[in-house]
């Protein structure tokens with residue numbers, strides 16, 4: 001190994017990468033972070049540029065994916081990854097990034113916490129994860145939606161939209177008999193109070209197109225804090241393409257440079273990390289199993305809210321929900337309810353079995369009473385694999401699919417949900433859709449912690465057979481519950497970095 005450039009090199013500046021960096025620099029370790037992206041896109045853009053795109057990307061045909069993935073910023077991010085990463089999809093949409101801040105530039109910011117039952121098969125203690133959850137929550141800033149008319153005036157709260165508040169009241173008045181359905185105010189990584197460099201949410205509801213005030217957490221914000229430390233260095237426009245072990249590790253980059261350190265921490269996102277490890281892993285004909293969350297979107301109408309005006313609020317998740325569908329601990333779906341009023345009319349019109357003109361007229365009449373529920377299944381309901389693409393040299397293809405019997409479980413779940421919608425006074429509208437695998441962007445399980453063999457990692461995310469090479473993104477989560485995943489990715493990266501910060505400076509040599 002040439003002279004080390006740092007004690008640790010972290011690849012990736014998304015939520016996982018920054019979460020690993022803080023504990024290391026606090027312990028005085030020298031951290032070099034490499035990212036394929038740069039600072040572009042952080043400067044103020046006019047609202048029309050954010051909504052329409054500099055090249056009028058918003059006017060391109062609706063491709064049927066979620067409205068969030070069709071905004072100009074999302075298209076820019078996803079297209080660059082598809083162009084440069086060498087990863088393609090077959091029945092799978094590869095949602096990943098090569099930009100500073102990763103997918104936190106476009107995420108929905110909804111937060112879930114795993115409990116002891118969720119991580120029963122992991123080689124770690126829930127107490128340690130909970131301590132990391134607390135540290136990360138403090139850092140990113142979290143708020144809960146609350147019905148302010150009910151006097152919820154303390155804590156980090158943002159107002160619940162009127163239609164969502166109505167649904168929550170109905171739920172409290174008529175709880176389900178067996179407790180298998182839960183509905184609660186959503187918890188989001190949005191600021192209700194300003195912080196240095198970030199304003200509090202202004203409730204204008206522009207969130208779909210990116211938050212101009214920084215109220216929604218984006219890991220770029222953390223980079224500013226990290227860059228104040230003399231122990232931290234960020235190099236932009238550096239795409240790692242190879243990893244070589246030689247008494248430590250050397251990273252080769254797309255522009256021909258190389259960087260060395262005793263320990264490397266991969267935080268390139270599950271697909272980005274798989275691409276980087278392609279030459280080190282014996283990926284055979286069957287491919288590398290990738291867990292993702294099959295996702296269902298259901299448009300809903302609240303007749304009681306027809307022709308009523310909407311309340312000012314953000315347009316991210318208003319309510320969270322969960323519903324059990326089986327006996328095993330992981331047999332539950334998690335979801336969110338959004339108010340539709342602030343979403344672009346076109347994405348709704350395209351999904352309605354009406355002509356354009358009639359669809360738009362219908363949208364304008366009922367927008368204030370429209371909601372959308374998104375439902376995530378656990379990862380064991382997916383059957384997706386990453387394959388090496390012999391024809392494309394170093395390229396990889398992700399083949400997406402669903403577990404055996406998924407269609408029967410999905411039908412049964414829809415029936416159970418219909419019962420709950422009825423109890424809540426909601427009418428499911430035509431146009432419910434199951435997304436193509438990948439669109440969920442909840443990925444895990446390629447390099448599970450605690451597994452033996454060449455694809456397993458230790459409780460510290462160290463890849464079996466490759467000492468000094470750690471992974472801290474979703475790749476190492478051994479299973480994928482249906483809960484929102486990013487807070488757990490960040491907490492797990494924080495936990496691992498605390499452990500690494502305690503190790504000797506050069507133990508991998």
Ligand SMILES: Cc1cc2nc3c(=O)[nH]c(=O)nc-3n(C[C@H](O)[C@H](O)[C@H](O)COP(=O)(O)OP(=O)(O)OC[C@H]3O[C@@H](n4cnc5c(N)ncnc54)[C@H](O)[C@@H]3O)c2cc1C
Pocket residue numbers: 011012013014015016017034035036037068069095096097098099100101102103104106107108109110111112238239240241267268269270272273276440441442473474484485486487489
């Ligand atoms: C539309 C959308 C909505 C979402 N909503 C939610 C939500 O509500 N709640 C939730 O919990 N999660 C949500 N997610 C998922 C969330 O965004 C991801 O879980 C999270 O961003 C993963 O963080 P990460 O740091 O592991 O990876 P990423 O965010 O993907 O970051 C990867 C980083 O690695 C860099 N990188 C990749 N390859 C290389 C390379 N070869 N060399 C150098 N750098 C590289 C990239 O530039 C990037 O900085 C959503 C995602 C999307 C797309």
Ligand code: SF4
Pocket residue numbers: 190200201202203204205206207208210211212213214215216313314315
């Ligand atoms: S409404 Fe949305 S875009 Fe506006 S400040 Fe709040 S979170 Fe940001």
